[in-house]
Amino acid sequence: MTLFISLLRGINVGGRNKLPMASLRDLLSGMGYADVQTYIQSGNCLFRSAEDDPDVISQNIARAIEESFGFRPHILTLTQARLDAVIAANPYGEAAEADPKTVHVYFMSAAPTAPDITALDTIKTSKERFELNGTAFYLYAPDGIGRSKLAARAEAKLGVPATARNYRTVLMLRDLSQQSSQSPT
Missing domain, CATH: 3.30.70 (Alpha-Beta Plaits)
Incomplete structure (x- = not known):
């Protein structure tokens, strides 16, 4: 499994698009991602995935957030090498x-x-x-x-x-x- 870093845009800003990090970690774990971590409340996630396409990962996470929380954030997923x-x-x-x-x-x-x-x-x-x-x-x-x-x-x-x-x-x-x-x- 490959390590990825996802950066969520526009969450927990000014009382809009609220997404507690514990809920995000649970969501990602429920999607099959492993070793899920978050850093601060602005939507920085690290996890391992069998999927190797960062764009597919971003789309899957955005869709899951929309289904669970009612908004669809822009997400950019990076490899460790890109970071x-x-x-x-x-x-x-x-x-x-x-x-x-x-x-x-x-x-x-x-x-x-x-x-x-x-x-x-x-x-x-x-x-x-x-x-x-x-x-x-x-x-x-x-x-x-x-x-x-x-x-x-x-x-x-x-x-x-x-x-x-x-x-x-x-x-x-x-x-x-x-x-x-x-x-x-």
């Missing part, structure tokens, strides 16, 4: 090491075909930096993500659905996946 590659390609490693909450990764299911880089450049502040690398968009926002116009508009300007995680969460998912890979199944 490791995203971390290795981080152009803001020093900033992330110094203050992980200043760096965010937008994970996308497909590389943007026509991203509006000019618009992204126009709306960023003088301190913000970004880089698009395949299916990952890296944002360095030293003044915080909450007030960043670039953070708020990045997905629309990229032109593909994305789900963002701060770098502290990205590193924790890596650590959890490494621990899970080392433990016997």
